[in-house]
Amino acid sequence: MARTSAEVEQQLSRLEIETPSWxxxxxxxxxxxxxxxxxxxDPFERIDDAAEVHRLTAAAPxxxxxFPWDRVDDVAALRRHAESHGLRIGAxxxxxxxxxxxxxxxxxxxxxxxxxxxxxxxVECVRIATELGSTxxxxxxxxxxxxxxxxDLRDRRERILECLQEVYAELPPEQQLLxxxxxxxxxxxxxDLADWGSALLFCQRLGERAAVLVDIGHHLHGAxxxxxxxxxxxxxRLGGFHFNGRRYAxxxxxVGSVNPFELFAIFVELGTELPRLTIDQAxxxxxxxxxxxxxxxxxxxxxxxxxxxxRDALAxxxxxxxVLGAHELLLDAFRRDVRDLCGRVRVAAxxxxxxxxxLRESGYAERIxxxxxxxxxxxxxxxx
Ligand code: LRH
Ligand code: MN
Ligand code: MN
Numbered sequence: 001m002a003r004t005s006a007e008v009e010q011q012l013s014r015l016e017i018e019t020p021s022w023x024x025x026x027x028x029x030x031x032x033x034x035x036x037x038x039x040x041x042d043p044f045e046r047i048d049d050a051a052e053v054h055r056l057t058a059a060a061p062x063x064x065x066x067f068p069w070d071r072v073d074d075v076a077a078l079r080r081h082a083e084s085h086g087l088r089i090g091a092x093x094x095x096x097x098x099x100x101x102x103x104x105x106x107x108x109x110x111x112x113x114x115x116x117x118x119x120x121x122x123v124e125c126v127r128i129a130t131e132l133g134s135t136x137x138x139x140x141x142x143x144x145x146x147x148x149x150x151x152d153l154r155d156r157r158e159r160i161l162e163c164l165q166e167v168y169a170e171l172p173p174e175q176q177l178l179x180x181x182x183x184x185x186x187x188x189x190x191x192d193l194a195d196w197g198s199a200l201l202f203c204q205r206l207g208e209r210a211a212v213l214v215d216i217g218h219h220l221h222g223a224x225x226x227x228x229x230x231x232x233x234x235x236x237r238l239g240g241f242h243f244n245g246r247r248y249a250x251x252x253x254x255v256g257s258v259n260p261f262e263l264f265a266i267f268v269e270l271g272t273e274l275p276r277l278t279i280d281q282a283x284x285x286x287x288x289x290x291x292x293x294x295x296x297x298x299x300x301x302x303x304x305x306x307x308x309x310x311r312d313a314l315a316x317x318x319x320x321x322x323v324l325g326a327h328e329l330l331l332d333a334f335r336r337d338v339r340d341l342c343g344r345v346r347v348a349a350x351x352x353x354x355x356x357x358x359l360r361e362s363g364y365a366e367r368i369x370x371x372x373x374x375x376x377x378x379x380x381x382x383x384x
Contacts, residue, residue: 144187
C-alpha cells in the first residue's frame with residue numbers, strides 16, 4: 001500500500017535539516033571571493049540568517065558551525081542566541097585545512113608536533129561542542145599527497161588512526177564523530193580519506209559512535225551514492241549527509257539543482273530512518289539566504305516524493321523480477337507534484353507555503369543589506 005497524503009505529511013513534518021553557518025558568509029572560487037551586501041559580520045548574524053530559513057521552511061531547526069570560523073569569546077552566548085531563535089546547534093566542524101603548517105597534512109603530517117596541535121584543535125572542538133549542546137563533531141581531512149613517493153601511505157594511515165583514537169577517547173557519550181571523505185582536492189595524488197570504504201574502516205577501528213558522513217559533491221563521476229548509502233546504513237555507520245548539487249566535483253551548488261532524481265533516489269534508500277542531514281553549500285553568485293531556503297525546499301520535496309513510493313508494490317515487482325514495473329513505481333512517485341503537499345506541511349508547522357516567494361516579499365535581504373552594509377573582506381570561509 002502506498003502511504004496516504006496524511007501519512008506522508010505526518011512523516012514529512014519530522015524532517016529536520018541543519019544549515020551551515022559557513023553557507024551564509026561570503027565565498028567564491030579559487031580565483032576570487034565575491035562579497036554580497038548584507039553578508040553576516042559575525043557568527044551571531046550567521047545564526048540570524050539560519051533562523052530566517054527556519055522561519056520560512058519550518059524544517060531547518062539546527063545550524064552547523066565551523067571552528068575557528070565561528071569562534072566567539074562567549075560560546076554560551078552563541079548557544080543562547082541560537083536557542084532564542086528556536087534553533088539548536090548542529091554538528092561542530094573543526095578546521096584542519098587552513099593553517100599553513102598543515103601543508104603536508106594535519107593528523108597525517110610526518111611531524112609529530114604538527115599532529116599534536118591538530119589533535120589539540122579537535123579536542124578543543126569537542127569541548128566547544130559540549131558547551132554548545134552539539135551531538136556531533138564532523139571532521140573532513142584535507143590530508144593527502146600530490147606525488148608518488150611523497151610520503152609513506154601506510155604510515156600516514158597509522159598516524160591518522162592514532163590521532164583519531166585520542167580524540168574519540170575525549171568524546172562525551174552524547175557526541176558522535178563523523179568522518180567525511182573526498183577523493184581529491186586539495187591533494188591530487190592520494191587523499192588519506194578518499195572514499196567511504198577508507199572512512200568506514202577508521203570508524204570500525206574507533207568505536208560505535210564513529211560514523212561516515214557522505215557529501216554529495218565528494219564522489220568521482222559514476223559513483224552510485226544511493227548504493228553507498230545502502231551499504232553504510234546496513235553497517236550502522238551512516239552518520240549523515242552534506243547535501244549540495246554538483247555537476248563536476250565539489251561544486252557546492254543548491255541541493256537538487258543538478259540531479260533531483262539522484263536526491264530522490266537517496267531518500268528512497270534512506271526510507272524513514274534519516275541520519276543527520278546537513279546542507280553544505282557555497283553560494284558564489286546567488287543570494288545566500290534565498291539559495292539556502294530553496295535547498296531546504298528541494299530536500300523537502302525529494303523526501304516527500306520518496307515517501308510516496310508504493311513500497312509493497314515495489315517489493316512485489318522486485319520479487320517478480322519485473323524490472324521496469326519496479327522502476328516505473330519510482331518514476332511514478334518522482335513525477336508527482338508535491339509542492340502543495342509540502343506547503344501544507346510547512347504552514348502546519350508554522351512556516352509558509354512558498355518560502356522563496358515569501359522571502360522575496362519580506363524584504364529580508366534588503367533589510368540585512370541596510371543594517372549590515374557591505375564588507376569587502378571575508379571572515380568566514382565557505383569554500384565548501
Ligand atoms: C570540504 C567540505 C567539508 C568542509 C566544508 C567547508 O570540501 O565539504 O565539509 O568542512 O567543505
Ligand atoms: Mn562537506
Ligand atoms: Mn566539500
